[in-house]
Amino acid sequence: MSQAAWRNISIGVSGFIVLGLGALVIANPGKIFFSWTFFFEVLIGGLLAGTLYSLVALGFVLIFKASGVFNFAQGAMTLFAALSLVRLIEITNSILLSMALTVVIMMALAYVIERLVLRPLVNQDVIIMFMATIGMTFLIDGFGQLVWGSDVYPLNLGIPQDPFEVQGVLLNQFDLVAGAVAALLVAVLAVFFQKTRIGRALRAVADDNQAALSVGIPLRHIWFIVWTVSGLVALVAGIMWGTKSGVQFSLALIALKALPVLILGGLTSIPGAIIGGLIVGAGEKLAEVFIGPLFGGAIENWFAYVLALLFLLFRPQGLFGEKIIERV
């Protein structure tokens, strides 16, 4: 099918959906409560919830950029890091010590993954690698819960959680902290990637595996470092999600929510991950509150995926991604 035909079909389909939604909204005036204050409250709440998606998506992007592996286990790593931290705090009673220990654990995990999974599978198909990370997901989930237990653990690192008001819009301090942490993390990663020796090596590997090898960059170390870094990003994400909703198994499932974020932002772009997360977070909250009542609610579960699906029709490489899609 030609490019133009595709464009027309895509535009037709989206136009149809928009018109349908518009008609629904007009036909059901009583069902939706709307005011601008409320709108902004939902919008900001969604944006801040989106930063948490961004944190998970960030881990995906780091690994994808450096090794071309789509790491489905990022959610499992998030859960594992958060579980380790919570239980270590219970054992050692010291937040700093537990943090340090968790970092060591995540490094060990990265080493084991590199040694036992990545090295034997080097040069395999993208899909094979992806399925291997699905296997890893189950392995890490099972192992983490076997060692650390599978209850819901509250995590309290002293991050304030009180709501406050700005211009009549209700905000939560914790969400602001989460936003700040995400911003800080991106800044640190940007400096790490652009200014340090290791960062330069990482970018070289991302560009071309073989060329990097031939100028003497040790690929194995690089992979170990990348997986460690994404393990640390998982830890940060785990802390944020854990503080918000307790450390529990459902943390592992946010990996699925990070997929549409990646599609939106582009698989290879760090800013893309952040902005994709914000769009998905805000979009799904707004849709849930303002369109959801027309369908009986709970459209949050699939809204992000359908958004990603529509996005794929127009711009398969995402907002900021490199154009890597092959046309068939």
Added chain:
Amino acid sequence: MLYRDSGQFKSTYEDDRAIFPIAQDRYAMLALLAVAFVAVPILGNDYWLRSIFTPFLIYSLAAIGLNILTGYAGQVSLGAGGFMAVGAFSVYNLLVRVPEINFILALVFGGLVAAAVGALFGIPSLRIKGLYLMVATLAAQFFIEWSFTKFPWFTNYAPSGVISATPIDMFGWKVEESWERYVLALAVVTAMALVAKNLVRGSIGRSWMAIRDMDVAAEIIGIQPMQTKLLAFAVSSFYCGVAGALWAYLYLGTVEPVAFGINTSFQILFMIIIGGLGSILGSFLGAGFIILLPIFINIAGTGLGLNLSTAFISHMEFIIFGSLIILFLIVEPHGLARLWQIAKEKLRLWPFPY
């Protein structure tokens, strides 16, 4: 010694094209079918028939469905559970609204509805592939699950959102006992597995494999990617849909949409990875493996005198599944089916070295 094909000459094209070209394979298959159709229902007790054989057969059917799409046509899908749900719910709706219809016809109807839905969600595959396509199938999975939960029409306005299977009555045969359910499932699965085997051996299967191996080259030799891919989605969803309907009517009895959640999709994907991508036999082996593993862990635990908690067992299951998948991908990417093939090759020479 016994497994030897010397002296068996293929003198016609029909012989050459047979599914089982070696006579021993044919006899073994006939014996297996005889055991499955006659001996198992007579000898098997209620627990084995109800909780192991029937779900094994139905999972195998779903695995064949996903294997057609992922193993043969190369389109990774995480929506198998969703398409199973479509099959189950459309059969239910047809039987509730038109009770006099034959169950087999209802199954076909359920399969066709699932095929239509599958082809619809397969449309993005014309433009995207690999990981991107997987996200599209995830969208199908969540969207389907959500719509069966949210629109009461699908569940015939059942207050709890749970459907209960109506009694099956076809040609005057009331399928009630667990052995009757087993035999019905076996008959359906045998017929559909045979069709699948012939599909993937024929020109359609070859074009699927061509698309899987290199889509650009396939297009150049005259295979239309659009039709081939959509057909793969439709056929795959047909199989999954029938499997879903059987799951609801022969195994569970009462179904809520959650029963066909994302975990089911993952489980079926694991079956085909462990059993063998691109192999009908592998679908059966993988399904058997995944059904038996938890039981085996349980028995092993009791046998060792350990008192294992259910949480421990389920976590061990996670760990073992995960490690096995990685192990299979590294050591034997073609799964159990390939191991079986290697064993057969060895057996042909045994006990001589060459």
